[in-house]
Amino acid sequence: MRAEGKRTVYVNSYDIELDLGEVLDAKEMLISSQPNFADAEWQPFKPLYSLSVLPPEGKKMLFLKFRDAVGNTTPPSSFVFTVDTTEPEIIDYIYPDPAKVNETFSITLVFNESLRKSAKPRVSLLSTGGLTPSFPP
Numbered sequence: 001m002r003a004e005g006k007r008t009v010y011v012n013s014y015d016i017e018l019d020l021g022e023v024l025d026a027k028e029m030l031i032s033s034q035p036n037f038a039d040a041e042w043q044p045f046k047p048l049y050s051l052s053v054l055p056p057e058g059k060k061m062l063f064l065k066f067r068d069a070v071g072n073t074t075p076p077s078s079f080v081f082t083v084d085t086t087e088p089e090i091i092d093y094i095y096p097d098p099a100k101v102n103e104t105f106s107i108t109l110v111f112n113e114s115l116r117k118s119a120k121p122r123v124s125l126l127s128t129g130g131l132t133p134s135f136p137p
Helices: none
Strands: 015-019 028-032 048-053 058-069 078-085 090-095 106-111
Touching: 058 106
Parallel strands: none
Antiparallel strands: 015 048, 028 058, 058 078, 090 106
8 A cells, every 4th residue: 555645545454565665765664553663673674565453443553764874764754544344335226117127227326334436346236037237347
């Protein structure tokens, strides 16, 4: 995951990968879930860093610092993201009167939560009465 601007970042797993990109002259990094870095140790800088965060779901914050070869450190920065592993549920749907359907029709699904633009819910349709569901590419 990579933070771009001020948008909210969502992940659907407790195991995440941070894309730190290139940090100018960074040789080491310090990554912590605590603002005082009490639970962290300096480690070699890696542009991609994998870690696990602890339950429960919800907003999480990581704190980061970087150090160059001569020991200069960056000021602490933070990264906020939200863990959401629960799939949305369909709570209602709206479909046209079957007597008025010729070929193409739309079904509106209502979910129990707002869907993010990046969400890709999986919906299974059962075909009845000779209708075959089709989806745009």
